[in-house]
Amino acid sequence: MAIDYDEDEDGGQDGGSGSGQWKRRVVTWTLAAIALGLGFLIPYTLYLNHQVTERFGRLKWQIPTRVYARPLELRPGLALDTRTLKTELDAAGYHEGDGLRAGSYAQDGGHWKISSRGFNDVDGVVPARRIEVVVSGGHVASVREAKAPIKVARLDPARIATLYGQKQEERRLVRIEEVPELLVTGLQAVEDRDFNHHIGIDFSGMLRAAFKTATGRKQGASTLTQQLARSGLLGIGKEQTWTRKGKEILYALIIDARYEKRDILEAYLNQVYLGQRGSQAIHGVAAASEFWFGRDLRDLSTEQIALLVGIVRGPSWYDPRRNPQRALERRNFALGEFRETNLIDEKEYQRALKAPLGVTPTAGTMAPNRFPAYVDLVRRQLARDYPADQLAGAGLSVMTGMSPSAQAFAEGAVTRTLKSLESKRRPPLQAGLVVTDVHSGQVLAVVGSREHTEHGFNRAVEAQRPVGSLLKPFVYLLALATPDQYSLASWVDDSPVTVDLGRGKQWTPGNSDGRSHGTVRLLDALAMSYNQATVRVGMKVAPERIADLIRTLAGIHAEPRPSLILGAMDQSPYAMAQLYQFLASGGQIQPLHAVRGVLDANGRALKRYDTKPAPAQEGDAIAARLITIAGQHTVTSGTAAQLVRDGLGRLNAAGKTGTSNDGRDSWFAGWTGDHLAVIWVGNDQNKETGLYGATGAMRVWSAIFSRLPSAPLQVGSKGIDWQWVIGSNTTDADCAGARRFAFVAGFAPQYAPCPMPEPIEEESEGGGWREWFGLGRRDKDEQEAREVPPLPDQQQ
16 A cells, blocks of 8 residues: 555645744744843953953053151151140041051050151151150150160151042052951952852852841842942943843853952952042041041951941941940941951950940041141142142042151140230231241141141242341351351441442442341341341352352242342242252251152052252351351340240250331241241231231240240350450450350461459540450440340331
């Protein structure tokens, strides 16, 4: 029997044709959908993979540049008292404690135990140390480590400013080995227990979170990898959508596939958002530790670590300063997770539960810039090497010379003194000042405004005001540089003087007290700031040489006119500090610098600015010593004698007052064995203040150094010959009326024995043997000058 296969097949096909076609279409559509999905998903995944490479593989945050004060160097003999040491330690973020834990100190009278933290400085890594310091009699008596005496110990410096880039983000990068182990493991215990095992997303974690939520204990389901993808790659604060969530999951899968768990965790620790200070976002556990606790990350206790871990979930919601009870509950929850996973034992758990939150009342040392005038000077000095757009947000460390104690005492002195000088008859007063280290040229303090936290016009650097008598020491410096013609004992004429200016013009300057003083010693002419005597000396020296001198010493350009002799030039306190640094340093041409050096993000020195200046030339050193001796005479017997009455005679300070015409500008420059301070007080609209150098700026100087420890000024004896003088000759020390003067060695006048006492009946109006010795009226003036007369307010 023949079988008709065609008929059967046709019949079969006919009967099932609709069903077969439908199946083929489903398969075709499915394959097409898969192809289409893969066609989209594969390129999209490749695109996301590229983004991960860009954003994570070369993860670079905009890290702020931090500006630091100078490290405090504790060494035996350093001028220091307990108040100043505490000021320095508090500024650097040290806490009173046992002195054993890093960043803590313990005080028992003058005995201190200090545990410093290691840090990077311009000359390399400075290790952490535990030291014992004894402060006694206004000095460091001893410094010991492990009971053995040491020469010097350097303490990590205070952060004084933060220079942000376009993003106001505070961040301090750390390596994972620098993070306390409890923080690393505790974070995983609370946020992602299966971190080391999942593939970037955790299905079991999602189930566990759902279960805990059902039992009343809320727990998120996002892994640390997803959180990192959300904040580091997608950006925080955006509305959560399904598309965004899907993208986050893909990011997390790619990150986990491409990078080691250690790298992911380290990135998370540096990226996680943990707080807000105004417009300043706090990112990373290291910055958060400083922000919330004012401590280094390594110094955190168990309960503080738990609080940090706890507020990861919501820094605003769990803000411990604004919502302490909510934060406490969250911290205790984190402690419970630590205990459940055996990261801490029961005893530590119970102790930590009872501990307070431990946050600081304010944001620790996180203020962007509390010292605008000083940081302005830092920016100016860095501008040549680091343009503003490169400096901010570059992750650099700028190591400066600021002394937190000197800055604090200077700010306080300006505030108190200007308030005490307020008067209805006096216009509003302003001030600008600079304090420097006479040994190194480092700028220790800058105050640019009466309101020292005020940003804007920096009077210490930008104010250009007539300097008046502040320039006189440099006129006499040039005179004393010719020891065959001038000495401190030289006689100079303080009678009325007229200078021919040419073209029929004349200049007849007078003394500020309206009187002439006859023939006086050069030392007294400078100490009493006599204008007429100074003009006579200055015209012999020549204004051109004066202009050349100040240009050489301070880069100051001035017109070489006769009026320059009396300070007819406008300069800032900073410029005058640079000029006076020559005298204060003993004759060194010593460029002032606020910046000691710049470190890169890894702590390596990029550039140093604290190079040692060349030693002073012998002639410069001797001339500077002579002017310093005259400056000391100004303080003991001249226009600055109020400082001795203020109780500052112990400093043996040297100084010079200065006043511009009509009492518009009050100046004082004074230096000790350690410090130089130049101060201006006046009115921004150039109105008369009625203040002189001694009644305005010098009062600020006095207020600073009544608190700032400083070594007494000791003038070196090299190249100096001290002799007793009467008339125009050297003589014996026991001669009546003799005064002791310093001369350049080899240039003292000839010796003459004590003159015979003059019989009273032979006194006449001149003549006789007294004229032969050059005495007479001169001797009388000299005897009067040896006494300390009451200082008229108008004398400078």
